[in-house]
Amino acid sequence: MANSTVTSYAEALFAIAAAEGDLSGVEEELFQFAQAFRSNDELSSTLADQSAPVSGRQQVVEDLLNGKASTTTTALVSMMVGAGRAAELPDIVDALVERSAASRNKDVATVRSVVDLTADQKDRLATAINTRTGKAVEIKVVIDPTVLGGAVTQIGDEIIDGSVRRRLNQLRESFR
């Protein structure tokens, strides 16, 4: 459960993105940046280093996102780094995604796969999940090479694992 600080920041980001009229785009860009932040230890340690000058860390953000993300997304990330909330950035973005989906009466389904899903695959998977769980979901894809193949979907506490990694683990267990 997100704490009040995370929720407050998520609400602020949601309001700013909505005010800028590009909620889905900013949300997606922040989501991708948060995934990169989680998977890259050097990036996370650099941005969360309180001993480093704020301007320097914000410059790193500018350099990373320049030309790859909207100015709103860049400004929001820079703002969180400047506020000393870089360490909480992934949780804040997750809360933002859930808040955004909730505004559309949907849940978030995080899908981890080796490759990105096509729009058709996302729609079919959302439909399949809706059929299976009765929940209307928005698909958020996280590129994860450890999955090896297939995909792993998490909706809240429920996990639907159809990865090659799971098959190999099952095979490993059957050998023992």
Place this chain on the structure above:
Amino acid sequence: MRNRRTRLLAAPLLTLLGVLAFAGPAQASGESVGACMADHLEELVDQHDGDLHDVLHDEHVQDELEKCFEAPNPILPETTEIIWGGAAFLILFVVMVKKGFPAVKGAMDARAEKIRSDLDAADQAKADALAVQSDYEARLADAKSEASRLIDEARGAADQVKADLMVRHETEMAEQRERAAAEIESARTQAIADLRAEVTDIALGAAERVVQSSLDAEVQGRLIDAYIDEVAGTNG
């Protein structure tokens, strides 16, 4: 008792006989021949009314005077000595009977009583000693009996301890054998499991590398499609 009294009476009698037997002659009492002759002459003169001439011509005078030259009786003392001796003897005898004999008798009685008391004490001591000896022997017998009983108990306890130790030893040995067998089996099972895990890891590692190298984007897309179909197909 009677023998003692006889011995007491015999002592003064023997003394009297000794006095009579070994009494010296008259001259031994200090009277010389001249004095004897003077005494006889004086006595004869008196008998002849003072006529010395008649005395000297009397035949008997010669015989009487010649007696002064004769040895005195070796046995009989002078009459005066007998009288004085007898009187002394009687006095001594009376003193002995009145004083000495009771004193000696009392001493003898006391001595006899003391000896009797000593004998009684000795008898009592002997009886006491015998009683002590009997008690000692009884205690010794009891001690021997108790020692024998204790030895038997100790031997029994030792046998029991030995039996218990043997049982415990056998039990421990059996438990050790069981533990050793279990440990061997566990080690064998663990070794097999480790070997199997190692082989599995190697095989799956190789399979994983094969999968990673063989799954291109097209295959990944098909796998995701299959996953979507699986999610949709597992409904209900």
